[in-house]
Amino acid sequence: MTSIDPLFARANLVRSHAIGNRSADPLPRLLAQLVARAGSPTMIERATSRPWASALFEGRRHVIRLKLEGSDAAARQIRFIDGLEDAEWTLPDHFVADICVDALGEEADRSWIDLSALTIRDW
Template identity: 60%
Template sequence: MTSMDLSFRRSNLLRNQPIGRGDADPLPLLLGQLLLRAGLPTTIERASSRPWASALFEGRRHSIRLHFAGEEPTTQRARFIAGLSEAEWRLPKYFVADITVDEEGSDSEGQWVQLSALTIRDW
């Protein structure tokens, strides 16, 4: 037997809106903490976030690219990466389950890193 919830709004499906209790994306807070860890001058070149879920957890997957352009960008980048996966992050209603450096490199203006992070909703 199949049943249907008639109170479920079709517009949520068409517009891809959060259904139920959609919490705020933790990405802005994570970016602020990453910048504090990186130090000045560091800029965010790109940052995106998308929903993520498994059978037991739900959260968000983040992709972030940071650019280091100080006097010693190589040293600054190395200092930022050292111990990154063990760092403590303070995100209300979420915790950082995984954070990794996907790529790193240099350009004419300094050094950069491409990060991936997974934040899980803390029930």
């Protein structure tokens, strides 16, 4: 059986501040740090975030596609991936429990990276 929360409207799906008694979605800050790590010019082609929970933890599951452009896109893609799992992320009230590369691709002067991340609410 499911219930509907009237405070959680469609317009509130991606916001960087708390909604009601929920904690803020860490996705906007995570995206900013990923783009900074990738270097410029980088575009966020797709980013989704949905609630996630286990018996002991709650958080959010994120799926992200970054598009790196420029003549050095392939080299920046390699630098981005190197050490990604060990990188430190600064997210208020959350921490990155898992982040991984799902797929990579290259075109003429472009590269793309598909990522999955799990952020856990820090009690």
